[in-house]
Amino acid sequence: MFEKSTSESVRSEQTTPERTAPARTAVSIRHLSKSFDGVEVLRDVDLEVREGDVVTILGSSGSGKSTLLRCINWLERPDSGSIHIGGQRIGVNDAGRPMPVRELARVRARTGMVFQSFNLWPHLNVLHNVTEAPIHVLGKSKAEAETHARELLEKVGMSAKADAYPSTLSGGQKQRVAIARALAMQPEVMLFDEPTSALDPELVGEVLAVIRDLSAEGYTMIVVTHEMAFSRAVSDKVVFLDKGLIIEQADPETFFTNPSTERVRKFLEREES
Amino acid sequence: MSNWEILWSARDQFWSGFFSTMEIFGLSISAAFAIGCGMLYLLEGSRPRLTVPLRVFIDGMRMLPFLILAYLLYYGLPAFDIRLDAWWSGVGALAVYHGCYFAEIFRGARLTFPPGQVEAAKAHGFTKGKMFFRLILPQIVMQTRPLLGNQLIYALKDTAFLVIITVQELTAAANSLSGTYFIPTEAFIVVIGFYWAVSVVMEIIIKQCGRFSAKRGFDHV
Numbered sequence: 001m002f003e004k005s006t007s008e009s010v011r012s013e014q015t016t017p018e019r020t021a022p023a024r025t026a027v028s029i030r031h032l033s034k035s036f037d038g039v040e041v042l043r044d045v046d047l048e049v050r051e052g053d054v055v056t057i058l059g060s061s062g063s064g065k066s067t068l069l070r071c072i073n074w075l076e077r078p079d080s081g082s083i084h085i086g087g088q089r090i091g092v093n094d095a096g097r098p099m100p101v102r103e104l105a106r107v108r109a110r111t112g113m114v115f116q117s118f119n120l121w122p123h124l125n126v127l128h129n130v131t132e133a134p135i136h137v138l139g140k141s142k143a144e145a146e147t148h149a150r151e152l153l154e155k156v157g158m159s160a161k162a163d164a165y166p167s168t169l170s171g172g173q174k175q176r177v178a179i180a181r182a183l184a185m186q187p188e189v190m191l192f193d194e195p196t197s198a199l200d201p202e203l204v205g206e207v208l209a210v211i212r213d214l215s216a217e218g219y220t221m222i223v224v225t226h227e228m229a230f231s232r233a234v235s236d237k238v239v240f241l242d243k244g245l246i247i248e249q250a251d252p253e254t255f256f257t258n259p260s261t262e263r264v265r266k267f268l269e270r271e272e273s
Numbered sequence: 274m275s276n277w278e279i280l281w282s283a284r285d286q287f288w289s290g291f292f293s294t295m296e297i298f299g300l301s302i303s304a305a306f307a308i309g310c311g312m313l314y315l316l317e318g319s320r321p322r323l324t325v326p327l328r329v330f331i332d333g334m335r336m337l338p339f340l341i342l343a344y345l346l347y348y349g350l351p352a353f354d355i356r357l358d359a360w361w362s363g364v365g366a367l368a369v370y371h372g373c374y375f376a377e378i379f380r381g382a383r384l385t386f387p388p389g390q391v392e393a394a395k396a397h398g399f400t401k402g403k404m405f406f407r408l409i410l411p412q413i414v415m416q417t418r419p420l421l422g423n424q425l426i427y428a429l430k431d432t433a434f435l436v437i438i439t440v441q442e443l444t445a446a447a448n449s450l451s452g453t454y455f456i457p458t459e460a461f462i463v464v465i466g467f468y469w470a471v472s473v474v475m476e477i478i479i480k481q482c483g484r485f486s487a488k489r490g491f492d493h494v
Binding site for chain 2: 073075101102105106108109111112113115117118119120121122123132133136137138165166167168178181182185191
């Protein structure tokens with residue numbers, strides 16, 4: 001498909017501009033602001049994520065990284081600004097009113113989220129954690145959902161544990177199941193909220209490896225993380241948040257070797273030491 | 274004829290009382306469970322106009338002696354032109370009364386329900402109803418299993434009060450036999466045996482259900 005578009009690009013330039021245009025926007029965030037009890041957590045944040053891109057969000061604790069991510073699927077309500085997912089605005093309908101819950105749920109389902117604390121549903125086994133939302137939200141048949149779920153569990157290396165219950169799994173295993181659960185919704189963008197922060201150090205690697213594999217498969221992902229080496233290895237773009245402001249946005253090479261702000265330089269020095 | 278032989282000859286009366294008790298108990302406790310779940314669902318939202326009166330109602334019921342409620346339904350409702358016979362008054366009183374207890378038990382567990390799981394459900398596109406019935410409620414029921422078992426035994430014992438509003442159940446059978454033959458001790462010992470037997474069976478069933486939840490990491494049996 002990629003080759004086809006390059007060979008046709010010259011001829012079709014005028015009739016189908018989108019074919020030759022750069023990848024479409026998966027997530028577009030404009031002028032996003034959010035306060036908690038008078039404290040500004042996000043200040044006029046703008047961010048574009050193109051389809052297929054991996055964007056990692058860095059910053060110290062309390063910089064607003066997680067809040068930014070949680071605004072994208074409306075787990076937090078921003079005070080102002082807009083967020084579009086695949087061109088569809090979330091949270092606010094065309095009339096400028098809060099979205100009805102069913103519509104909001106539909107837009108949310110276009111994103112997949114992986115949480116720091118996994119948040120698997122403990123009364124369901126691994127397979128059913130993965131099939132629950134496809135069956136009961138997307139309305140897929142049980143057979144179809146299970147086939148897809150088994151493929152995804154294979155992908156995250158958890159197929160041997162399909163019948164196990166979450167309480168019997170390690171943190172790294174739980175997080176891999178949570179990734180499969182989010183992927184099962186076939187989301188347009190995957191949101192990772194510090195996916196390895198609650199893990200024992202020796203379990204971090206297995207989860208990062210899964211996320212790295214997904215990036216290679218072309219998934220659009222936004223990852224809030226503290227893992228610098230990982231960010232550098234997988235990102236198409238690195239975003240640095242400081243006190244609710246995006247103070248640096250760059251490709252990983254530039255970000256990690258030649259940051260333009262003193263704040264980022266200091267942050268990176270501290271991480272290395 | 275010894276007193277026990279008299280009771281044996283009147284065993285049909287015990288059996289019919291026993292089945293009546295079990296019928297009342299089964300029906301009212303099922304309704305109470307549904308009422309408890311329904312109230313928990315209504316308490317889910319953050320609409321004070323609904324939740325505040327509901328909480329007041331639940332607390333009001335819990336602070337009311339059960340017998341008074343049974344009296345109210347049987348003797349009080351006709352004043353409002355609602356006439357329930359003794360049997361339905363009893364079932365209704367048990368269902369509402371213990372429904373409120375169930376709701377309160379569930380509510381306590383709901384307060385400690387991990388909010389992250391609710392967020393995960395929302396992030397996966399769940400709306401309130403499906404999230405409640407598929408993800409929240411099953412876990413709440415598993416978690417509160419021992420308390421529910423306790424409540425079932427309370428409800429079983431409360432069925433005995435219904436003799437006072439003339440329901441022909443197990444205690445009524447013993448009452449009538451002891452009155453007819455003047456053998457209160459033996460008659461009541463027999464019904465104690467019935468109540469104990471049912472309670473023990475319920476305890477065993479509830480305990481067995483614990484295996485189901487223990488497998489899921491909810492408790493340790």
